[in-house]
Amino acid sequence: MELRHLRYFVAVAEELHFTRAAERLHIAQPPLSQQIRALEEELGVQLLLRTRRSVALTDAGAALLERARAMLAQAQALPEELRRIARGEAGELRIGFTSTLPLTKVLRDIVADHRRTHPQVVLTLRELHTASQFEALRRGELDVGFVRYNERAPEGIHLKVLRRDPLRLVVPATHRFARRRSVSIADCRDERFIGFPGSAGTGTGPLLKRLCAQAGFEPVIAQEAGEATTQIGLVAVGLGVAVLPAPLEALRIEGVCYVPLADKEAMLVMSAATRADETSERVLALLRRLPTVARNGGR
Numbered sequence: 001m002e003l004r005h006l007r008y009f010v011a012v013a014e015e016l017h018f019t020r021a022a023e024r025l026h027i028a029q030p031p032l033s034q035q036i037r038a039l040e041e042e043l044g045v046q047l048l049l050r051t052r053r054s055v056a057l058t059d060a061g062a063a064l065l066e067r068a069r070a071m072l073a074q075a076q077a078l079p080e081e082l083r084r085i086a087r088g089e090a091g092e093l094r095i096g097f098t099s100t101l102p103l104t105k106v107l108r109d110i111v112a113d114h115r116r117t118h119p120q121v122v123l124t125l126r127e128l129h130t131a132s133q134f135e136a137l138r139r140g141e142l143d144v145g146f147v148r149y150n151e152r153a154p155e156g157i158h159l160k161v162l163r164r165d166p167l168r169l170v171v172p173a174t175h176r177f178a179r180r181r182s183v184s185i186a187d188c189r190d191e192r193f194i195g196f197p198g199s200a201g202t203g204t205g206p207l208l209k210r211l212c213a214q215a216g217f218e219p220v221i222a223q224e225a226g227e228a229t230t231q232i233g234l235v236a237v238g239l240g241v242a243v244l245p246a247p248l249e250a251l252r253i254e255g256v257c258y259v260p261l262a263d264k265e266a267m268l269v270m271s272a273a274t275r276a277d278e279t280s281e282r283v284l285a286l287l288r289r290l291p292t293v294a295r296n297g298g299r
Contacts, residue, residue, distance in 0.1 A: 088281035096133040096145035145273035149203040159271040186215040192222035192240040
């Protein structure tokens with residue numbers, strides 16, 4: 001069944017007159033009648049009741065008229081919809097983010113900006129650790145990931161640096177560093193750390209180990225926790241100290257202090273991650289605006 005057959009049928013069904021329908025379609029009447037008969041034969045039902053004086057719809061014809069109008073309307077709208085998708089102005093954009101991102105203005109500003117500039121694009125957000133975002137990108141389950149990762153981009157992934165957040169040493173309120181204006185990682189040689197498990201794939205763990213190595217020691221990981229909020233809670237009960245991005249200072253938990261790390265390299269990079277071979281304009285349109293939005297996004 002071709003779209004032209006549906007157009008022919010709708011014209012006849014609306015005019016209930018073959019001659020007027022043929023004039024409306026700018027074709028001769030005999031070919032029109034032949035096309036309608038061919039459509040009836042293809043569907044295996046009679047669509048029109050014909051007499052010398054009148055044309056009427058059968059029940060099947062009335063049902064087809066309703067559906068044919070909808071199908072033709074969809075077909076007419078399809079080219080413009082596809083053009084919008086090709087321009088990145090429609091469709092779905094699947095975004096991953098780490099747990100600390102909502103504690104900054106960045107995620108809010110990115111979502112607000114894209115909704116304003118691309119109102120027909122549906123944004124679907126998922127909270128995932130950095131390593132899980134990389135895997136989801138490779139599997140085609142995410143389009144863009146917002147990650148904290150200081151290492152070289154994994155194979156098949158492109159990283160676009162957005163900003164660098166300073167690190168904080170999270171300590172109990174009674175800790176000897178609690179009232180310090182800043183502390184170096186070398187001062188933490190004798191501390192017991194609460195860190196992320198290796199499976200979490202965050203950028204904080206490798207960065208902590210590198211900072212400690214540069215200071216000449218290996219950190220003692222006394223406890224692991226997969227969520228930053230859990231780590232802060234464990235600090236509060238005295239199980240150790242933690243190193244986390246500065247935006248987490250927004251989480252004010254009684255009995256915990258956040259002390260700036262003075263080391264120059266104590267900065268955690270926030271990047272936008274995409275597939276290295278990404279060509280979708282829907283994704284590229286977001287990436288083009290990210291540097292400006294991220295720079296304006298504060299704590």
